[in-house]
Amino acid sequence: MAKSKRGHALWSLPSRGRGTCPVCQSTRIKLLYPKRKTDGSVVKVCKRCDKAPQTKVDAVLV
Known part of the structure; x- marks a missing residue:
């Protein structure tokens, strides 16, 4: 049976949770994973960049 409620949130x-990833600059991608920079601010990134090293996350200028 199909799961009609999947992704409904x-x-x-x-x-709809999409945008440009600040780490890898991919466009129209789901930004669902919050990553904390060393200065304390939180940036939402894509699934691939969720596992990126902290140095790449800190290089974001958002």
Whole structure:
């Protein structure tokens, strides 16, 4: 049976949870994973960049 509610929580997010990843610059990708920079700010990144080293996350200018 199909899972009709899968991903339904994304509909309430702006742009349905999609945008440009600040780490890898991929466009129209789901930004679902919060990563904390060393200065304490939080940046949402894509699935691939969730496992990126901390130096790449700190290089983000957001």
